[in-house]
Amino acid sequence: MRIQDFKDWMQTTGIKSGADLSNTLGVGRNQAQRAIAAAKLGEDVTVKKTFALAMTALAQGLKPWDDYNR
Numbered sequence: 001m002r003i004q005d006f007k008d009w010m011q012t013t014g015i016k017s018g019a020d021l022s023n024t025l026g027v028g029r030n031q032a033q034r035a036i037a038a039a040k041l042g043e044d045v046t047v048k049k050t051f052a053l054a055m056t057a058l059a060q061g062l063k064p065w066d067d068y069n070r
Contacts, residue, residue: 001052006035006045012059025054 015021018033025032031051038045047055 001045001047003039003042003044006039009055009059010039013055024058025051027051027054 010016013024015024018029018036021027021032021036022029035045035047035051
């Protein structure tokens with residue numbers, strides 16, 4: 001993922017730290033910290049497809065699947 005896309009997403013969602021990222025998306029702490037560290041260094045951020053999909057869902061205001069009444 002391009003660095004600017006990641007930074008834009010962080011700004012849109014209000015994510016400021018690895019802890020925020022880990023708690024919000026439910027990803028591992030190390031994975032979250034690596035992504036934040038790469039962004040701070042100005043490097044592109046490598047994320048798995050599931051991580052990217054979770055980022056998209058959060059940015060679109062979607063709730064976890066189990067939170068919807070069906």
